[in-house]
Amino acid sequence: MSEKLASSGPIVAVIGETNIIAIYCYDKDGNPIAIPNVYKCILTVRATEDAQTYLFRTFGTVENTGGNKDPGVIAFALYPEDTKDIAPGDYYYDTVILAKGQWFDFDTDRYKNNLIFTYQEGKIRVSGIWKNIQEGYIALTDNAVNYIEIDPATGEISANIVGWTEGKKKLYRVRTDAGKIITEWPGSDWFSQGTHSGLDFYYNAGKVLTADMELVEVSAGHITLTDNETNYIEVSDDGIVSSNIYNFTQGKHPLYIATAKAGTITSVQKIDDIDAIEDDRNIFIRGDEVTWTSKDIFQLQAGITKPAEMEA
Structure with missing residues (x-):
């Protein structure tokens, strides 16, 4: 557990209302804390400061990772259902963030494009x-x-x-x-663009990296796009390249977004490469860091809407 801890002061929430809570991350000396690599934010409310059980817990999002002189910001949404069974009064809250560790990370700076x-x-x-x-x-x-x-x-x-x-x-x-x-898929070589002709989109040979990390070879070829539309070009696990005018298909691998107009392909956008290395480290092997970002009084006030009315 990190020793970083800063309080944003008491939180005031209203029963029966949707409450948006923002936590600005500073250390004990008032210096802003950046929060890169955070993948989970947790807000816990307890009856007392040292209570072993909690009244409710919710998960939030990172609104700003911070940096330079700006603090990281995490946000939580409390819905009427979260507070309807709790009486008005003063309680205690804490917020925790979990950040991915870097123990045993693949060192891309020393990798030399070999085995x-x-x-x-x-x-x-x-x-x-x-x-x-x-x-x-x-x-x-x-x-x-x-x-x-x-x-x-x-x-x-x-x-x-x-x-x-x-x-x-x-x-x-x-x-x-x-x-x-294979660090990224498809990279700059596999399925790279050929020389297009009219509505015919040409692609070079490539390999599909399936979910079980098998490689399926695909020969160079072309498909005909739909005119006057945005075309989504993708490849299936069995190596079939296709396109449609709606969106990428679940279970297939996106390659390009191409726009056609008046019988010509006018623009092509390559979809970002994906990380092809499967990271199987658990949070302890990876060295994830748990950081308290705030801890203070949680004041719950009665709202206009009565708890009984929420059941209606």
Whole structure:
């Protein structure tokens, strides 16, 4: 648990109303706290400051990650249902944020477009004692799914192409191909644009990376787009490239958004590459940080709407 703690002061909420609460993150000395990599925000209200149980708990969102001189901002929405069974009075609240840790992160700065997986430093408990694991690297097998894991008894990191090893902790699943680690899909080469003609959209050869990390080869080809429309170009797991004028299809892989007008393709937007490395680390292996961002009085006031009226 981080020692960072700052109070935004008491929160006042009204029973039977929708309340929007914003928490501005500062440390104890009044300095703004940036909150990058946050993936969960939790607001908990208790009857007393030290109560082991809570009256209600809700989850919020990051409105601003902060930076430079600006604090991070998290926001929560309290709905009538959250407070209708609680009497007016003074209670206590705290807010907590969870940020993704960086232990054993894939070190992209040291990766050399080969089969060497480079990882950052991390920590692991060995026989009840925290052991520092230095940054390092491990060689992977080509044209395979590599299972990268760590032995909690020794801190040794290893890889195999069979599957997860019982008793070891998961790190990553990594697909290799043609002497390289597939870090992003489809990248700049697979399914790159060819020379279009009229409404015919030409694409170069590529490979589909399926959900189970298999690769399906797709030959170069073309499809005919719909004129005077926005076309969504995608590829299925079995390698069929298609388009429609509505939106990307669930279960297929987006490639491009292309606009056609008067018999010609007028604009093409490539969809952003996706991260192709499967991160299987749990929150302890990843070193996630839990930070209290505020803790103070939660004042609940009676509103115009009575609790009984909410049941109507």
